Amino acid sequence: xxxxxxxxxxxxxxxxxxxxxxxxxxxxxxxxxxxxxxxxxxxxxxxxxxxxxxxxxxxxxxxxxxxxxxxxxxxxxxxxxxx
Numbered sequence: 029x030x031x032x033x034x035x036x037x038x039x040x041x042x043x044x045x046x047x048x049x050x051x052x053x054x055x056x057x058x059x060x061x062x063x064x065x066x067x068x069x070x071x072x073x074x075x076x077x078x079x080x081x082x083x084x085x086x087x088x089x090x091x092x093x094x095x096x097x098x099x100x101x102x103x104x105x106x107x108x109x110x111x
Contacts, residue, residue: 037069046077
């Protein structure tokens with residue numbers, strides 16, 4: 029399975045998390061739970077992209093959703109494919 033990444037190595041889950049889109053994050057994780065562990069070119073996982081300017085009411089459920097995924101080492105190869 030090929031994993032679409034942008035020029036910064038971010039997935040759609042990185043983008044949705046940074047925008048506080050809980051429903052989108054939930055949907056993406058249902059389809060591909062491993063994507064929660066994909067780091068971008070700066071080493072940031074989707075959970076790291078949650079904006080600190082969001083209120084705790086918005087941030088906490090999203091962080092819990094993203095952190096609830098199992099840690100999988102090396103889920104993405106250098107070519108952007110899931111292993």
